[in-house]
Amino acid sequence: MNRHRQALADEKALLLQQIALQRLDLHREVMHTEQLCQRLDRSLGVLWRLRRPLSLLGGVIAVYAARHPSRLMGGARRVVALWSALRLARRTFYP
Secondary structure (H helix, E strand, O other): OHHHHHHHHHHHHHHHHHHHHHHHHHHHHHHHHHHHHHHHHHHHHHHHHOHHHHHHHHHHHHHHHHHOHHHHHHHHHHHHHHHHHHHHHHHHHOO
16 A cells, blocks of 8 residues: 555655646747737737827828829839838848
């Protein structure tokens, strides 16, 4: 009977050690996930604070587009060209 209790105690110690390691791994994963989510949380916070000015800006752009559609398309082409140039530069210099 004494050997049986010793075997159970050994098994319990092994299981407790495995649980402790699993808790440590879980803690590491949670910390890693929190670090990944911090940037997204900051970005969403900025958008939330700027929601009113952005909505007003959308209205202004809509009125401007209704009055001057050709200028808006030219500006859109310039923005796309600038975006493409920035992507190319980033890929070239920071691979």
